[in-house]
Amino acid sequence: MYKILLIEDDNKIAEILASHLKKYGYEVYLIQHFDAIxxxxxxxxxxxxxxxxxLPYFDGFYWCRQIRTVSKVPIIFISARTDDMNQVMAIENGGDDYITKxxxxxxxxxxLKSAIRRAYGEYALSSHKDSAIIELGQLFIYPQKLEVEWKDTRLTLSHKEFQLLSLLINNHHRVVSRDELLEALWDEVEFVDDNTLTVNVNRVRKKLADLGLEDAIKTVRGQGYRLHTYWLGD
Structure with missing residues (x-):
């Protein structure tokens, strides 16, 4: 039984959502102290x-960042804010998905099922059960630790960042379409805003830049993305 932490200060919404999730066998916990999330x-x-x-005291973006300092669990935002900027901020602050009220x-x-399947289900097991390191020149990805390394410097990846970068590395010889990436990262593609993929690509691009690999992911207009493997002499 998966445990779901519901951080919602509207008691009516929280009770309805919790009751519905329990029908599907989830163990739901409601926050009691919004200053100690x-x-x-x-x-x-x-x-x-x-x-x-x-939320009272601090907003969800703050608490998402706090959770990300100690855990990589899937975080899905639920909010009445429907504008694109808040959805972008949710992803940039460490969220995995966004649902509007x-x-x-x-x-x-x-x-919820899709996020759990990606993090703990069949796909996650098949991705991490093999401890073999993914290697491309001097760029290494460690599946079990969700880490990427370049010239002895390592950074931690989220599940989706790991999946995205792995797909680009495994197909570095060609352009990977946006549809391919969407289908690989999200099961319920019809519920995914196209902007969400862009945000995740930018997050991986930034992490590679932090390692010293500037401009490593190229946007191919109208087609998708390609890993620019200039360190291989491409």
């Missing part, structure tokens, strides 16, 4: 977090 997170050790943006309960369940 990180402490409760560590106590509960959930498998997934549903996180509102408008009012939402259909079945969409919440579908996205």
């Amino acid at each position: 990180k402490k409760e997170f560590l106590s509960i050790e959930p498998d997934l977090v549903l996180l509102d943006i408008n 009012p939402f259909h309960l079945d969409i919440v369940v579908a996205k």
